[in-house]
Amino acid sequence: MPEQAATLTSQQKTTSRRPAGTLYRGREGMWSWVLHRITGVAIFFFLLVHILDTALVRVSPEAYNAVIASYQTPIMGLGEVALVGAIVFHAFNGLRIILIDFWNAKYQKAMFYVVIALWVVTMLAFVPRHLINVFSH
Amino acid sequence: MTTTIEAPRSPYARSPKKRGVNWEKWGWIYMRVSGVVLVVLIFGHLFVNLMVGEGVSALNFAFVAGKLTTPFWMVWDVLMLWLALIHGGNGMRTLVNDYATQRLTRGILKSAILAAVVILIVLGTLVVFTFDPCPAGSPADLLPSFCSAI
Numbered sequence: 001m002p003e004q005a006a007t008l009t010s011q012q013k014t015t016s017r018r019p020a021g022t023l024y025r026g027r028e029g030m031w032s033w034v035l036h037r038i039t040g041v042a043i044f045f046f047l048l049v050h051i052l053d054t055a056l057v058r059v060s061p062e063a064y065n066a067v068i069a070s071y072q073t074p075i076m077g078l079g080e081v082a083l084v085g086a087i088v089f090h091a092f093n094g095l096r097i098i099l100i101d102f103w104n105a106k107y108q109k110a111m112f113y114v115v116i117a118l119w120v121v122t123m124l125a126f127v128p129r130h131l132i133n134v135f136s137h
Numbered sequence: 138m139t140t141t142i143e144a145p146r147s148p149y150a151r152s153p154k155k156r157g158v159n160w161e162k163w164g165w166i167y168m169r170v171s172g173v174v175l176v177v178l179i180f181g182h183l184f185v186n187l188m189v190g191e192g193v194s195a196l197n198f199a200f201v202a203g204k205l206t207t208p209f210w211m212v213w214d215v216l217m218l219w220l221a222l223i224h225g226g227n228g229m230r231t232l233v234n235d236y237a238t239q240r241l242t243r244g245i246l247k248s249a250i251l252a253a254v255v256i257l258i259v260l261g262t263l264v265v266f267t268f269d270p271c272p273a274g275s276p277a278d279l280l281p282s283f284c285s286a287i
Contacts, residue, residue: 037232041229044228054201057202058269061276071193072196084187098172126183129192130192133192
């Protein structure tokens with residue numbers, strides 16, 4: 001009943017279905033939060049592995065080259081696309097969170113779509129070039 | 138058993154019993170400050186290692202040796218190491234606090250996170266500052282070109 005809804009104040013409209021005062025419940029605010037957590041955990045575990053594999057430069061050139069060769073295979077190449085995708089989303093959405101906290105929460109939905117747009121542009125710049133590097137060697 | 142749920146709009150207030158440094162507040166600030174710096178550091182890291190030249194296919198010991206003997210990249214990598222591990226560890230701590238319901242489970246998980254962060258920061262920092270780009274007895278074709286000049 002859109003006519004009826006239009007006569008209600010914004011406060012009344014929001015209290016019926018979801019609590020007012022949070023942007024993390026439902027729709028863009030919630031899904032960006034869910035994605036931020038999932039990408040954050042994934043990046044954290046990659047970081048643990050990545051420090052250990054890089055530490056092999058202190059063991060021997062052979063040991064380091066052997067492990068880095070596994071990062072250059074086609075399957076890991078696709079994994080790197082997923083990793084960079086996660087990092088780029090986490091980075092841009094992190095900047096969005098900072099803008100919500102220090103600037104204005106009013107634009108959080110619009111900023112979520114800006115995050116997605118910037119993610120697409122960044123991935124368009126990265127993925128083709130990376131896949132060429134992976135599959136042509 | 139009844140549970141009281143605070144009204145969603147009631148402002149956050151620290152318990153009056155708590156005194157001293159507000160670590161949660163500084164953790165919150167740290168996530169934002171380190172986050173901004175990490176965007177620059179990690180985007181630069183990904184660009185140089187995956188986009189320039191042949192990207193991931195060009196990575197090997199000689200490539201890393203070239204970077205880890207350049208003071209600029211040593212500072213870059215050590216900053217990235219510390220900022221990212223503490224940022225990630227603090228993020229994981231938030232998740233454990235949210236999802237682990239038992240006090241003991243939370244304690245074990247957060248101790249494991251702290252141990253991983255401390256061990257990897259020490260390991261990574263030692264690797265960067267004790268790195269030998271020309272280890273004796275290694276085949277010359279695996280080493281950076283400047284090793285043959287020594």
